[in-house]
Amino acid sequence: MGTLPDTRLGRTTSFDMSAKQSSKIRVFLRTRPTSNFAQDMIEFIPDSNNINIHAKKNEKRGVVNNQLLDWTFKMDGILHNASQEQVFETVGADVVNRALDGYNATIMCYGQTGAGKTFTMTGATENYQQRGLIPRVISAVYQQIEKRVEQSVSIRISYLEIYNENMFDLLSTLPEAFVGTQAMTIIEDEYGVSIKGLACT
Known part of the structure; x- marks a missing residue:
C-alpha cells in the first residue's frame, strides 16, 4: 500500500491491552484526499470497514500474465477526510481511559512519507482545532485525573x-x-x- 502513487494513505494503529480485549490490535485507516487522489484505484466501503485497491494492468508484461491487480483490506475503522477531533474520539479517547485503569496502551502511526503521520500525532499550530493526538491525549489525561480523586497518579x-x-x-x-x-x-x-x-x- 505504501508504494501507490500519491494516495496519501496513513494508518493509525491503536494497541489496546485491556482485560476484555487482551492483545487486541485495532487498525484504523486515515485518508487525506489530494487533487491527485487515486479515485480509480482506491474504493472505500465504510459500512464494512473495507478498502479495495485496484491496480492498473501493466501492458509491458504482455497479454497473458498472472499479475495480481486487486487487494482487499479489512480495518477496524476508516477515517476518510476526518477532523483531528474525530481521530481523537475514535482512536485516542478510549486509550486514555484504559491507561488510567492500569493497562498498557500505545498509539502508533505508520505510512509513507507525506501521508500525514506527524500531522495526526502532533498536529499543526495554526489554530486550536488542528491539535494532534499527542496534545489531545495529554489534555484528556489531566482531565481524567481531576475526576479520579481516589487515585494517586504520577505522569x-x-x-x-x-x-x-x-x-x-x-x-x-x-x-x-x-x-x-x-x-x-x-x-x-x-x-x-x-x-x-x-x-x-
Missing part, C-alpha cells in the same frame, strides 16, 4: 523519534544537552524494554 513524559534507523530525543533540543551524553541504546530488563539515555520529565 512522566519522554519524546522519541526514530528516523533512518537513528533515535532522536525530542525533549533534548538544546545543543548543550548533547555534550558529554552517551548515545541512546535499547535495553531490556525485568521491567520490560526501555531506552537508556532518553530524557524523562
Whole structure:
C-alpha cells in the first residue's frame, strides 16, 4: 500500500491491552484526499470497514500474465477526510481511559512519507482545532485525573523519534544537552524494554 502513487494513505494503529480485549490490535485507516487522489484505484466501503485497491494492468508484461491487480483490506475503522477531533474520539479517547485503569496502551502511526503521520500525532499550530493526538491525549489525561480523586497518579513524559534507523530525543533540543551524553541504546530488563539515555520529565 505504501508504494501507490500519491494516495496519501496513513494508518493509525491503536494497541489496546485491556482485560476484555487482551492483545487486541485495532487498525484504523486515515485518508487525506489530494487533487491527485487515486479515485480509480482506491474504493472505500465504510459500512464494512473495507478498502479495495485496484491496480492498473501493466501492458509491458504482455497479454497473458498472472499479475495480481486487486487487494482487499479489512480495518477496524476508516477515517476518510476526518477532523483531528474525530481521530481523537475514535482512536485516542478510549486509550486514555484504559491507561488510567492500569493497562498498557500505545498509539502508533505508520505510512509513507507525506501521508500525514506527524500531522495526526502532533498536529499543526495554526489554530486550536488542528491539535494532534499527542496534545489531545495529554489534555484528556489531566482531565481524567481531576475526576479520579481516589487515585494517586504520577505522569512522566519522554519524546522519541526514530528516523533512518537513528533515535532522536525530542525533549533534548538544546545543543548543550548533547555534550558529554552517551548515545541512546535499547535495553531490556525485568521491567520490560526501555531506552537508556532518553530524557524523562
